[in-house]
Amino acid sequence: xxxxxxxxxxxxxxxFVMAGxxxxxxxxxxAIVETGxxxxxxxxxxxxxxxxxLASVNALVITSRIEGIPFAGVETxxxxxxxxxxxxxxxxxxxxxxxNGYLEPHDAASAARLAERLALLIRExxxxxxxxxxxxxSIMGAYSVDAMAxxxxxxxxxxxxxxxxxxxxxxxxxxxxxxxxPYSENRRPDSV
Numbered sequence: 587x588x589x590x591x592x593x594x595x596x597x598x599x600x601x602f603v604m605a606g607x608x609x610x611x612x613x614x615x616x617a618i619v620e621t622g623x624x625x626x627x628x629x630x631x632x633x634x635x636x637x638x639x640l641a642s643v644n645a646l647v648i649t650s651r652i653e654g655i656p657f658a659g660v661e662t663x664x665x666x667x668x669x670x671x672x673x674x675x676x677x678x679x680x681x682x683x684x685x686n687g688y689l690e691p692h693d694a695a696s697a698a699r700l701a702e703r704l705a706l707l708i709r710e711x712x713x714x715x716x717x718x719x720x721x722x723x724s725i726m727g728a729y730s731v732d733a734m735a736x737x738x739x740x741x742x743x744x745x746x747x748x749x750x751x752x753x754x755x756x757x758x759x760x761x762x763x764x765x766x767x768p769y770s771e772n773r774r775p776d777s778v
Contacts, residue, residue, distance in 0.1 A: 587647065587649055587696075587697040587698075587700045587701050587704075588602055588618075588621070588623050588626060588627070588701075589621050589623065589697070590697050590698045590700075590701035590702075591701040591704060591705060592621070592622070592623060592626070594701070594705045596705060596708050596709065597708065597709065598708060599626075600626060600704075600708065601626050601627070601628060602626060602627050602628070602647075603627075603628045603629075603630065603639065603642070603643060604627060604628070604629050605629075605630055605631070605632075605633040605636070605639055606631070606632065606633075607631045607632045611629070611631075614629070615629065636657075636658060636661070637661055640658060640661050640662050640665060640667070641665060643662075643667065644667060644714075645662075645667055645668045645669070645670060645687075645704065645707060645714075646658060646659060646662040646667065646668075646669045646670070646671075647669075647670045647671070647700060647704060648669065648670070648671035648672065648677065649671075649672055649696070649697070649700065650671070650672055650674055650675070650692075651672070651674060651692055652674060652675060653671075653672075653674045653675035653676070653677055654675050654676055655675070655676040655677070655679060655680060656677070656680075659671070659677065659680045659681070660680065660725060660729050662721075663680060663681075663686055663687075663721045663722065663724060663725040664721075664722055664725050664726065664729070665721075665722070666718050666719065666721050666722040667718055667721055668686055668687040668688075668707065668714070668717040668718055668721055669681050669686065669687035669721075670687050670688045670690075670700055670703045670704055670707075671687065671688070671689055671690070671700075672689070672690055672691070672692035672696050672700070673689040673690060673691050673692065674692050677689060679728075680725065682724055684717070685717070685720050685724055686717055686720050686721040686724040686725070687717060687721070688700075688703040690703065
């Protein structure tokens with residue numbers, strides 16, 4: 587994607603921060619040098635405080651082939667910064683196109699499309715400000731501490747209800763790896 591973006595005439599210099607480490611690091615560094623983008627990349631390696639790193643950038647670009655709900659995406663949006671990503675996994679639950687970022691299909695042309703979206707935000711500061719301004723509010727409803735606590739409470743309540751339903755009729759059932767007797771309102775709590 588950086589190679590694609592290098593072909594654009596942009597009003598400001600663009601730098602990429604690529605965090606992480608692993609067996610492909612040497613290949614990545616070599617590709618950066620070979621494409622002439624060494625002056626545009628920072629590779630800090632393994633980062634302990636990802637939130638601090640995300641606070642230092644203007645946008646997050648996710649180029650994944652496979653993804654769940656990346657916490658970095660949640661953090662970036664909560665900081666009021668847009669996310670530009672491939673449309674994989676559960677990213678569509680986070681990124682709302684032209685509201686808080688952009689999603690592009692993951693295929694052979696995704697790098698070019700992601701670069702075009704990033705160039706658009708660089709060339710049009712008003713568009714960037716609009717997406718950045720909507721990013722935090724777009725995520726806080728579903729991912730605030732209160733919303734997450736309520737979701738976990740519903741999950742645990744559903745699990746308990748399902749367990750109670752399975753424990754009728756005098757049969758014992760296996761719940762969380764332990765054999766339990768059927769639920770009864772008359773049983774003492776210490777007999778469960």
